[in-house]
Amino acid sequence: AQSVTQPDIHITxxxxxxxxxxxxxxxxxxxxxxxxxxxxxxxxxLLLKYFSGDTLVQGIKGFExxxxxxxxxxxxxxxxxxxxxxxxxxCAVGAGSGYSTLTFGKGTMLLVSP
Amino acid sequence: xxxxxxxxxxxxxxxxKPVTLSCSQxxxxxxxxxxxxxSSQAPKLLFHYYDKDxxxxxxxxxxxxxxxxxxxxxxxxxxxxxLGDAAMYLCATSTGNGGYTFGSGTRLTVV
Numbered sequence: 542a543q544s545v546t547q548p549d550i551h552i553t554x555x556x557x558x559x560x561x562x563x564x565x566x567x568x569x570x571x572x573x574x575x576x577x578x579x580x581x582x583x584x585x586x587l588l589l590k591y592f593s594g595d596t597l598v599q600g601i602k603g604f605e606x607x608x609x610x611x612x613x614x615x616x617x618x619x620x621x622x623x624x625x626x627x628x629x630x631x632c633a634v635g636a637g638s639g640y641s642t643l644t645f646g647k648g649t650m651l652l653v654s655p
Numbered sequence: 656x657x658x659x660x661x662x663x664x665x666x667x668x669x670x671x672k673p674v675t676l677s678c679s680q681x682x683x684x685x686x687x688x689x690x691x692x693x694s695s696q697a698p699k700l701l702f703h704y705y706d707k708d709x710x711x712x713x714x715x716x717x718x719x720x721x722x723x724x725x726x727x728x729x730x731x732x733x734x735x736x737x738l739g740d741a742a743m744y745l746c747a748t749s750t751g752n753g754g755y756t757f758g759s760g761t762r763l764t765v766v
Contacts, residue, residue: 575755584661584745584759585698631697635755642688643747643755645697 543568543634547646554622555654562617562649564632573635574615575643576606580628588630591615602626627653658682659758661746667764668736676731676761678746684756686749687729689721692760693742704729736765 544567554560566572573592577585589600596608606617615632632646660679668674678687685706690698702711704723718740720732733740746758 577757582743582762585747585757587755587757590754642700642703643698644700647697648695 543572543636543644545632545634545644545646547630547632547649549649550647551650551652553652553654556624557621560617560619560622560626560651562630562632562651564615564617564646565613566615566632566634567613568634568636570636573641574606574608575633575635576600576604576615576617577631577633577645578602578628579631579648585631588617622651622653624653624655627651659746659748659756661744661758661761663761664759665762665764667766668733670737670765671735674733674736674763676733676744676763678729678731678758679727680729680748680756681727682748682750682756683726684748684750685726687723688747688749688755689729689731690745690747691742692745698745701731733763736763738765741765 546565575590576588578588579585588604589598591598591608598606604619608615629648629650631648633643635641635643658681662677688703689701691701692698700712701715702721718734722730743760743762745760747755749755
């Protein structure tokens with residue numbers, strides 16, 4: 542069965558500082574990997590996704606993520622955090638082919654300090 | 656431009672009173688999903704449809720049912736809501752090639 546681990550429940554970053562959110566996955570074949578962001582009371586917005594090819598993926602809002610098969614990781618990064626980035630971030634994994642269901646991690650709440 | 660629309664955004668229902676949440680899509684995607692997200696938790700898959708083929712997760716309570724009368728619409732029925740069913744309910748669609756689109760969710764309150 543597929544699973545996702547986000548080891549950090551909360552992270553606080555100063556505005557302007559760099560950010561890295563960790564995600565480790567478990568899946569027996571080639572995974573589809575996703576990062577979503579959720580503001581309070583809102584739905585999920587896709588930041589970026591990895592299906593195949595270049596292991597460094599660029600997303601919206603200046604985010605990027607790197608797929609490392611050897612470490613089963615898909616960490617999200619941003620070089621300079623803005624106060625508007627404060628939200629909850631979910632990593633998710635799906636099957637690498639055909640239709641499939643997404644399995645989400647428990648999320649990391651990002652707090653941005655002035 | 657709205658592609659996956661959930662109505663209503665907020666729903667208040669009484670304990671034990673049946674409630675229906677709706678989801679519609681303009682994308683013509685063949686797969687539709689319902690997720691339940693409780694406060695400060697990850698979204699949890701309840702069930703999904705591949706066209707008319709219904710797939711129920713093993714741990715989805717019998718209290719939850721779903722209908723998909725056509726490609727565009729999908730409904731979540733909660734037959735007897737309990738306090739523990741208060742959550743955000745998220746609808747999503749997929750083309751089957753790994754692209755998912757989520758609606759804005761319906762926040763259900765049970766009083």
